[in-house]
Amino acid sequence: MWAIASGIEGNLAAYEAVVADLRKSRQEVENFYLLGDTIGPKVESNQLIKRIQQPRKGEPTPLVCQGWWEEQILILHALGRTGSPTELIDRYGIDMTKTLWDAIDSTTLEWVRTLEFEFVELDCFLIHGSSLSVSDELTPSIDPIHAIDRLSRMDVNQLFCGRSGLAFEYRIESGSLNSQVQTLDNLTAPTPTILSNRRIIGVGSVGRVEGKASYTLYHPESNKLAFKTVRYGTKKGFG
Amino acid sequence: MDRHPIYLVTGPCGSGKTTWIHQQLTTSTEPSAYICLGANATPIDLTYITATCPHVKPIAAGAAWTQLAEIQPLYVEIAPQLDLAKLQLPVDIESCQRIAIVPKGLIESEYHDWASQTLISEVTEKNVTLTASPRWELTGEVLDPASLNIFWDELIQGAYGEVARAKGIFEIVDGRSFYFSFGVGFPDATYFELPLPPVLAGRPTRFSGLEVVGNNLQPQLIMETLEDCGLDDRTLAHY
């Protein structure tokens, strides 16, 4: 069984709730993925990262990739894939550059630098945004042609992502499309391209909604998915 | 054909001498020996035979002929540059099996006159006078395979002059060694990997090189293009 989560956003209490929920399930977690936005623009992020790096006995060690917030902090330190923090400012205003800069300490920054962009395992692609970019937000209302594009860019049947924070399964049950090509020397007969059973899975968000953490379980053998929601009290002394 | 201890094999350029010898050597596993006379600059044939026929003892051109009596059968390939009338060997030429490999359509020639047996190869006679046969030793050069493919296609299609015959042994970036062969009238241009141990560190010290026979060749351009296909030390260290 795999557990796949995203968007902790520095919310340590929410993360503890998910880890406790996994422990309670008594099923062996082979892979525990954290698909980015593990940090958020708050100091608590540093504490969370320490906790993630030191799993307790019986806890799976998370496989973590970069998310949108990780990308932003790298851009602020001129370590990102693009030069200026335009997206951060557009979304949250100029003050956020300072808030984020101040929140993330150098140890956490070094850790962020070591993260993968994505994971590929079996026929699954796991990433924060999509095969297009870390900011690409896939939602349940995506156009199916765009959904197929995101899947076929990595040539996978299943794409797990976390950008939207929503838990969903978007399954292309069947599709067909005729294509005919005329060249200078040749005209092909119309050829159908057929596809079936490819899906995009939104894994939910651990930390975005206070008191309610959601994540996803996936069984590679049976291909079954389960969306999990854990309620937790912030007053109970977690973290 | 009766077994005979020494075979002297001659024929015009690109008639299939090495191909014939290779066929004889691969149909048996008995210890044999091979020498190529008149090809001192680039031992392409010798390298090819040695790599593909481990039971064959290669004799470097210029080596002591006293070795020759030790292992028989001995195949002596005589390059067309050598004048058969003036050929001097430390063995009695008349007592050897003298084989001429001639292309289809070549009815009389000095090779016919000299040989005790004439074999007609699969190659078609080309009515061109070959004016140049430049050679390059490339030992130590490591080529980018994609570049090598472009260069080879250009070479055999005539980008650097009219090519009747081209053979080469090239080292590529993953440590493997490849034999390339092309001849006008040959069934196909071929290339295949030589069964040699891969060179995984540094530059290879074993022989590699190129030999081209044709008209109006531009050796300078060929050399420059080969240089453009090669990896510099920095790129090589990266692999």
Place this chain on the structure above:
Amino acid sequence: MKIAVMSCIHGNYEALNAVLSDIDRQQAEKIFCLGDLVGYGPQPNAVVEMIRSLDIPTVQGCWDEDIVEGLNACECSYPSILAEKRGKRAHEWTNDRIHPEVREYLAQLPLSLREENLCFVHGSPHNQHEYLMPEVNAFTALERVMATGADVLFCGHTHIPYVRTLDAGQLAVKVRQPEGSSTKQFTAPLKQIINAGSVGEPRHGRPNATYVIYDTDDRLTTLREVKYDYQLTCQAIIDNGLPAIFAWRLAQGLEYAERAEDPTHVCER
């Protein structure tokens, strides 16, 4: 209305002239150009001046961008070391000779143009470096057209002209969320990708220039192949000190540089 669409002139003035004459004969009312006016060929300034003087709506190609921005194509856009070295030589040659006003003109070219239900790009709507090959997965191809909102997508960059018609698209989608699930059916309308080939650097195995004529009334495309005296361009390549291999490749209809192995690959710069 008949329109003519051409692409990838690559500094080949002879070929451009021949194509313009053919367009006249075909009585096209409007011409569009999909970029790569310069690079590899011997007459970059003359080509740009001709396009400007005729006021041909033009999008920017990757070579036009590189001449303006400086060579910033990543290594992965060259499939081999040899192609990269040749590309760099062509870039340096062009960069040394291009007139300032030509550079300015190339700098202000848009990445795409729209005309009613037609969209014009160099490579693909997502990236001018992306190759839309005719064998690209049909759904991927459809996504590229739909990303523009147009019905017909004109592109170049591959140097081989083609028309690809995508129709009878059917999709069944099931969406499941913790709150419930729903099923949706989609029908994709007919879309076309029309690749204009290359005027100055053809790759279809013959040296002739290629471009397309599109009739907006009956939606019919004609792929045009135009003979011209390519030997003049070959001679100019050699006379102007460009690598002689470019002349040989032009004469074979082989294009000067090979394509990247993964044509939809786009590097992140």
